Amino acid sequence: MTVVDTLGLTAERCAQLLGAREISCRELVEAYLERIDAHDPDLHCFLRTRPEAALAEADALDAAGPKGLQGVPIALKDILCVRGEETTAGSRILAGHRPLYDAGAVTRCRDAGLIALGKTNMDEFAMGSSTEHSAFGPTRNPWDHELVPGGSSGGSAAAVAAGFAPLALGTDTGGSIRQPAALCGVVGLKPTYGAVSRHGLIAFGSSLDQIGPFSLTVRDAALALQVIAGHDPCDSTSVPLPEPVSVPDAEDMRGVTIGIPTDLLAIEGVEDGVRASFEETIGEAERLGASIREITLPTARHALPAYYLIAPAEASANLARFDGVRYGLRLEEPGDTVVDMYGRTRSQGFGDEVKRRIMLGTYVLSAGYYDAYYGTAQRVRTLLLREFADAFSGVDLIATPASPTVAFPIGERIDDPWAMYACDLFTVPVNLTGLPGISLPSGLSDGLPVGFQLIGPAFSENRILAAAHALEQAIGFDPVPTGYRVGG
Amino acid sequence: MSQRANTWEPVIGMEIHVQLNTVTKMFCRCENRFGAEPNTLTCPLCLGHPGVLPVINQGAVEKAIEIGLALGCTIAERSVFHRKNYFYPDSPKAYQISQYDEPICVDGHLDVGGARIGITRAHLEEDAAKLVHSGGEAGRIGGAEYSLVDFNRCGTPLVEIVTEPDLRSPEQAVAFLALLKNTLQTVGVSDCDMEKGSLRCDANVSVRPAGSSEFGVKTELKNMNSFKFLGDGMAAEIRRQIDLLERGEPVVQETLHYDPGSKMLRSLRSKEEAHDYRYFPEPDLVPLAPSRELIDRLRAGLPELPAARTARFAESYGLPAQYAADLNAEPRVADYFESVAAAADAKSAADWVLNTRPSPVDEVPAGRLAELIALISAGTITSTIAKQVYELMLADGETPPAQLVEQHGLASIGDSAQLEAMVDEVIEANPAFVEQFRSGKEGVINALVGQVMKQTKGRADARQVQELLRSKL
Numbered sequence: 021m022t023v024v025d026t027l028g029l030t031a032e033r034c035a036q037l038l039g040a041r042e043i044s045c046r047e048l049v050e051a052y053l054e055r056i057d058a059h060d061p062d063l064h065c066f067l068r069t070r071p072e073a074a075l076a077e078a079d080a081l082d083a084a085g086p087k088g089l090q091g092v093p094i095a096l097k098d099i100l101c102v103r104g105e106e107t108t109a110g111s112r113i114l115a116g117h118r119p120l121y122d123a124g125a126v127t128r129c130r131d132a133g134l135i136a137l138g139k140t141n142m143d144e145f146a147m148g149s150s151t152e153h154s155a156f157g158p159t160r161n162p163w164d165h166e167l168v169p170g171g172s173s174g175g176s177a178a179a180v181a182a183g184f185a186p187l188a189l190g191t192d193t194g195g196s197i198r199q200p201a202a203l204c205g206v207v208g209l210k211p212t213y214g215a216v217s218r219h220g221l222i223a224f225g226s227s228l229d230q231i232g233p234f235s236l237t238v239r240d241a242a243l244a245l246q247v248i249a250g251h252d253p254c255d256s257t258s259v260p261l262p263e264p265v266s267v268p269d270a271e272d273m274r275g276v277t278i279g280i281p282t283d284l285l286a287i288e289g290v291e292d293g294v295r296a297s298f299e300e301t302i303g304e305a306e307r308l309g310a311s312i313r314e315i316t317l318p319t320a321r322h323a324l325p326a327y328y329l330i331a332p333a334e335a336s337a338n339l340a341r342f343d344g345v346r347y348g349l350r351l352e353e354p355g356d357t358v359v360d361m362y363g364r365t366r367s368q369g370f371g372d373e374v375k376r377r378i379m380l381g382t383y384v385l386s387a388g389y390y391d392a393y394y395g396t397a398q399r400v401r402t403l404l405l406r407e408f409a410d411a412f413s414g415v416d417l418i419a420t421p422a423s424p425t426v427a428f429p430i431g432e433r434i435d436d437p438w439a440m441y442a443c444d445l446f447t448v449p450v451n452l453t454g455l456p457g458i459s460l461p462s463g464l465s466d467g468l469p470v471g472f473q474l475i476g477p478a479f480s481e482n483r484i485l486a487a488a489h490a491l492e493q494a495i496g497f498d499p500v501p502t503g504y505r506v507g508g
Numbered sequence: 509m510s511q512r513a514n515t516w517e518p519v520i521g522m523e524i525h526v527q528l529n530t531v532t533k534m535f536c537r538c539e540n541r542f543g544a545e546p547n548t549l550t551c552p553l554c555l556g557h558p559g560v561l562p563v564i565n566q567g568a569v570e571k572a573i574e575i576g577l578a579l580g581c582t583i584a585e586r587s588v589f590h591r592k593n594y595f596y597p598d599s600p601k602a603y604q605i606s607q608y609d610e611p612i613c614v615d616g617h618l619d620v621g622g623a624r625i626g627i628t629r630a631h632l633e634e635d636a637a638k639l640v641h642s643g644g645e646a647g648r649i650g651g652a653e654y655s656l657v658d659f660n661r662c663g664t665p666l667v668e669i670v671t672e673p674d675l676r677s678p679e680q681a682v683a684f685l686a687l688l689k690n691t692l693q694t695v696g697v698s699d700c701d702m703e704k705g706s707l708r709c710d711a712n713v714s715v716r717p718a719g720s721s722e723f724g725v726k727t728e729l730k731n732m733n734s735f736k737f738l739g740d741g742m743a744a745e746i747r748r749q750i751d752l753l754e755r756g757e758p759v760v761q762e763t764l765h766y767d768p769g770s771k772m773l774r775s776l777r778s779k780e781e782a783h784d785y786r787y788f789p790e791p792d793l794v795p796l797a798p799s800r801e802l803i804d805r806l807r808a809g810l811p812e813l814p815a816a817r818t819a820r821f822a823e824s825y826g827l828p829a830q831y832a833a834d835l836n837a838e839p840r841v842a843d844y845f846e847s848v849a850a851a852a853d854a855k856s857a858a859d860w861v862l863n864t865r866p867s868p869v870d871e872v873p874a875g876r877l878a879e880l881i882a883l884i885s886a887g888t889i890t891s892t893i894a895k896q897v898y899e900l901m902l903a904d905g906e907t908p909p910a911q912l913v914e915q916h917g918l919a920s921i922g923d924s925a926q927l928e929a930m931v932d933e934v935i936e937a938n939p940a941f942v943e944q945f946r947s948g949k950e951g952v953i954n955a956l957v958g959q960v961m962k963q964t965k966g967r968a969d970a971r972q973v974q975e976l977l978r979s980k981l
Binding site for chain 2: 100101107109114117119120121123218219220221222223225226227253254255256257333334336337340341342343345346347358359362382385386387390394
């Protein structure tokens with residue numbers, strides 16, 4: 021029997037318990053590891069844990085006496101490099117790869133005294149919306165084990181929901197934090213592009229990728245963002261935040277104007293339950309004092325196709341380095357030329373979805389097609405940026421559902437790429453414009469969590485967090501999956 | 509050939525890659541140095557490990573701007589890095605970070621021998637790793653048993669300079685490259701050592717009927733690593749193209765490699781096999797936007813460039829144009845000349861620097877050479893004797909030339925009584941020559957002068973001896 025129940029335990033509460041010496045870092049880490057051992061075989065959130073290292077770090081902090089967030093556990097998406105510890109990006113081609121350095125965000129977590137429990141499952145190279153595209157098997161949704169947790173950061177989202185870690189880091193290229201957060205009933209924050217260093221994040225779409233936290237509460241998301249955000253000289257696209265991240269405590273939304281893009285919401289494929297929860301949440305915002313304004317974002321419906329040109333294009337170059345020459349998988353037969361070896365390694369090392377996107381990306385960058393595809397997509401991006409800028413001259417935040425649907429059955433969309441890509445409908449415009457966005461649980465539809473997305477102007481994380489916190493208090497969502505509740 | 513050369517006009521454009529002598533590499537902090545143990549100057553970044561991000565080397569940007577300024581280019585207010593995609597073991601990321609349609613320097617020129625050669629652009633990029641192929645055909649990947657990769661070179665900052673197709677002969681191309689090399693060395697951005705590969709050169713060559721304004725089909729000659737191979741390779745390719753055209757056969761656009769051993773051109777790939785590099789803007793880097801202040805500071809810091817220095821040599825030292833140009837073939841030669849000319853007659857200094865073998869530049873301190881020239885000017889020694897003194901200086905770098913002259917008794921016979929006595933002696937001893945001279949065969953005086961000079965062991969001024977002889981006869 022553990023001294024603390026990790027289910028529903030927030031990072032903030034962990035820090036309080038540790039600071040008051042009611043529990044040691046070792047006890048806390050052991051409690052999480054025990055829960056992982058007991059329940060992760062059902063879910064497969066973690067690709068691997070690091071019990072010895074985590075406990076050693078806990079003991080060192082216990083000896084010094086933990087302060088602040090020191091000793092609070094965290095789970096890391098397996099796309100973040102950790103020095104000397106296997107990092108695969110969910111791909112067979114990187115099985116056994118041990119990076120020579122820590123990612124910038126990992127260094128910041130270490131410096132803050134957060135204890136990494138292990139590496140979480142993900143769609144291969146973050147390409148997917150269900151975590152079914154992991155080379156190492158899917159992750160299951162803690163709310164219903166027959167359903168997907170969303171993706172690509174499904175392992176991180178499910179781990180936080182299942183009480184395996186109070187915090188987790190994920191990455192969001194087209195919705196890979198916000199969509200699984202929505203499907204698993206946790207908070208997921210995608211910071212402004214440039215707010216968190218991408219150094220050591222195994223690249224998928226470099227102009228879109230951003231690291232962000234999963235947590236049970238909005239305040240925890242703010243605490244995690246405080247740790248990971250800031251300029252890193254190793255990432256030329258990272259910048260110092262214009263203002264420090266503050267932990268929100270607003271109880272109302274007075275003076276906040278929320279825009280609702282009616283044209284985007286009218287798109288087919290949004291489930292009734294999702295719509296209902298969204299409208300309820302908007303009503304809640306009004307009761308909290310927010311004004312609601314209808315807006316249009318006519319280009320946003322072109323965001324999905326533009327995204328599926330730009331992200332694969334960048335991915336086709338980013339993934340070209342996995343050639344079997346220097347690290348990772350190498351498949352070779354006697355008599356192979358170097359080109360044969362490339363082909364053998366990449367054909368068998370990458371999964372189907374990754375290969376599909378490499379081919380797409382290679383095609384759209386080809387001579388004669390570049391302007392029609394990649395060029396057009398970049399122009400859509402520019403238009404989208406202008407549209408959002410215009411919108412934010414009249415509203416403070418924009419609200420949409422985070423995902424058009426709740427969690428869907430494992431296997432349902434795996435052979436239907438377009439249905440899978442449609443999961444990103446509401447999330448990709450945010451990546452294409454580099455804006456910050458949060459998904460917070462807004463209620464249940466047929467017993468499954470629904471995510472509510474708030475989008476703000478660049479570097480308006482504090483505004484987003486304040487509004488999300490006020491809504492969260494009003495909604496009173498219980499993030500513990502029904503199956504795990506005592507007596508549930 | 510001379511007739512054909514009148515009929516056909518070669519058109520040459522060049523692409524020159526210059527490795528910059530920065531302390532660190534283009535996008536990581538690895539040392540940028542030639543000749544280290546293979547694969548010791550590497551890090552996760554230049555090895556293309558997962559998750560690494562490039563960070564632009566400010567020093568490389570400044571050197572690229574200096575090159576642009578030295579070549580009269582416009583420095584772009586905004587320039588962009590692109591990814592150039594290709595699979596090859598020398599490229600660990602499988603793309604090279606380069607510049608494409610928005611380079612840092614555009615629209616410059618370099619004047620060589622009175623002709624203005626346009627510089628289309630100069631852009632920044634990173635060098636690839638070095639491949640060493642073992643077994644099979646020497647040094648080629650085709651048929652090699654295995655290949656080794658040295659990543660020390662990978663990520664070395666490069667500036668690629670592209671000229672307009674303004675060059676009209678291999679000789680002009682070589683002269684252009686020599687001046688460019690000197691300019692780059694003078695600016696101090698590269699050692700430009702072609703043997704080490706820090707200056708590499710490709711040429712686009714075509715021919716067209718003289719007088720035509722259309723371009724012929726061009727071929728690209730790759731990696732000619734000396735001035736001689738460059739000149740020979742281009743000459744061979746021009747001959748090959750003219751032969752084809754005169755037989756009525758087309759020139760095929762292709763990439764060629766010149767083998768200096770066999771003097772043969774070999775096709776590397778045709779246009780059909782050309783890569784599609786799928787360029788797109790490098791999302792990991794923000795555009796370069798050098799400030800006006802930076803550009804002004806770099807411009808103000810540029811040294812005097814070879815073209816200007818050549819003009820100044822001709823002007824202020826009164827040297828013939830060819831001398832001024834030859835002295836500026838290399839900055840160290842020009843520097844040496846100026847040191848000598850500061851303390852001795854400039855024309856003589858130029859003579860000595862350019863025409864003495866072994867060259868004093870590497871052998872004798874400039875001050876010592878100036879002393880030697882001063883001895884000649886003062887009449888202390890003759891030019892003939894000066895050569896002997898120079899030999900002595902080569903063997904003994906320490907002793908001042910004046911002291912060597914004294915030690916070896918080489919001073920001119922300035923005492924006319926002594927010289928007169930010798931002249932009298934020679935007249936006495938050669939009645940036959942004397943007779944011939946007096947009967948009008950003036951040429952024989954040279955024989956008599958020679959006799960006197962022999963007696964003096966060269967320590968007399970031949971003209972003075974001749975005058976003395978004439979007055980006596």
